[in-house]
Amino acid sequence: MVAVPLSLRRLGAELSLAWQFAIAGLIVLMAGMAAIGLWVTANIEMAIVQNRADATALFVDSIVSPLSQTLAHQSALDPPAQKNLLAAVETGPLSERFFSFKIWTPEGDVAFSSDPGLVGQRFALQPEMLAALNGEVVAAFDEMAGAEHLVERDSGQELLEIHSPIRDAGTGRIIGVAEFYRPSADIREALSRARLRSWLVVAGVTIAMLALLFVIVARGSNRIDRQRRRLDDQVEHLSQLLAANTTLRNAVDEAAQRAVTLNERYLRRISADLHDGPAQLLAFAVLRLEAIRKGKGRPDDETLVRRSIDDAIAEIRSLCQDLRLPELEGLSGREVALRAIKAHAFHSGATVESALADVAVETQGAKICLYRFLQETLSNATRHAGASRIKAELSPHDTGIMACVEDDGIGFSSEPDPDRPGLGLAGLRERIISLGGRMEITPASNGMPSGTLVRMFLP
Incomplete structure (x- = not known):
């Protein structure tokens, strides 16, 4: 060689x-x-x-x-x-x-x-x-x-x-x-x-052949160069998409892990609520019924048993009310938001201003996420922030939707408290991230002297 x-x-x-x-x-x-x-x-x-x-x-x-x-x-x-x-x-x-x-x-x-x-x-x-x-x-x-x-x-x-x-x-x-x-x-x-003359003819034909072939190859070479540059741009774009997808996948994996942890904490909280509330009341009722069966009851045992059972049922209903969701299938984004606002107003008695656009929410997961977002943020504004004015908005944003709740309450930090690890906003954030969206918590705007603005962006 x-x-x-x-x-x-x-x-x-x-x-x-x-x-x-x-x-x-x-x-x-x-x-x-x-x-x-x-x-x-x-x-x-x-x-x-x-x-x-x-x-x-x-x-x-x-x-x-x-x-x-x-x-x-x-x-x-x-x-x-x-x-x-x-x-x-x-x-x-x-x-x-x-x-x-x-x-x-x-x-x-x-x-x-x-x-x-x-x-x-x-x-x-x-x-x-x-x-x-x-x-x-x-x-x-x-x-x-x-x-x-x-x-x-x-x-x-x-x-x-x-x-x-x-x-x-x-x-x-x-x-x-x-x-x-x-x-x-x-x-x-x-x-x-x-x-x-013969050498001139041969040289002329040779030069013409070389020039013609050079023009053909030059055009092909330029096309190959353009395609190579286009492929390089596509490879670079795909590399960027791959990096973005890797980052998103890692974020989703982390959100899934945090969601599992939050679910465990939810289950432990529900277990504690059942153990400390309804279970204790029902245990007290069982003790009084056992005393009545053995003939050792007191005159007010019947009243105590009835009250204990009623209190246990009331607490169980309260827990179920926090866990269950109304039927959202077939509703538009605006109808889901209206249902969440009306439910909050019914239970809290608070008045909520609303500006809701008629946006389409296709998946059931996105509808549940929208409902939970409004349920949690409206509840926080009423119960924890002591807000006198609450406003909810729903509008299209880029290729998705944007929902926000703004209040004039005392405000709070978006960072979790290590001594009081909350579940509501943390779980809500993980739910939004798992759907490819994001949540932002900032001070209130629109002329409010104080308060909090919570926004959610969903694709």
Whole structure:
């Protein structure tokens, strides 16, 4: 595995996805452009050279082939044919286009040459000669090695070597090969122009491809960045919600634990009230009835027993009145509040001002909480604060409701007294917290010189 330098890894992490693609794509496309450009230019050069060779061979064949037909029957040219060829090469149309000219027999003999010293000599057949004997026109920038190329090599020019087959006019049989050399300056110029155009086309296409792909990837990268930022915001928001839910869950757990403790204290208080009140009165009645049964009763025992039982029943009814709730199902929030206010006014004889909005309270737990809140706070204002003016309100608040009771009494501290651990407000606060709400106790407002304002907020 190839180790990536740390600096490159850091650079890759800092660059956007689009720029990472641009750099990687530039490297890959440049390599591809070089390979494609080399292949295209090589094929274009081959095509240009071959086209020039074919055109030149066709021109030469139109002049040379009629003068070389004697090679179909003999291995040498007649003197008249050599004279005509020499005239065409030195002063005729071939003199303007070619540097030198040779005609070869299929056996490798030089039947004619612009260099008379080569006529009649035999040389080994080269691959280009063999290809021409098979009917191909072959062109190449030859290195011109060998004794048969001495004149061309000494010229110091770059020459294009062309081999073209000579055919029998009657049968089409190849009877020889024409080898001619022409200067390559114009061909090289044409190749340079073709090479430049092909490289410009390949580079333009490559740049256009890279630009188009970069635009596409840049748009995708920007969208990914936006989605990543949106996800980061959502994760942060969810983390905040999780923290808030954790805090709320802990508060609810604590409220539940405190509610259990308060319930135990309620049960102990009810047990003590039953033990110290009705139980004692009923025990006294049982003792007097036992004395009557044994004939040891007193004249007023019947009256005492009746009074004890009546007092016990009265105390039991008083306890039950504090524990039971009227039927709240099917009532609106305003109707629940009215029932609590009327019940307080009936039992205490106090007058309660009210400003109650018609709000919806959906759950039974919220209705009970609203009833208990008004019952407890109104009772505290009357019994403990000695208030002469009490006002109850119910109104919508945010996505829930707000209920409050305000009085002009002596006021009290919201902190529990360790020597007298009360149950009413503490239990009420735990009930409100368990439903996701909160309770606030503050000094009275609205121009009251003293007193207390107790507010409850329920979702």
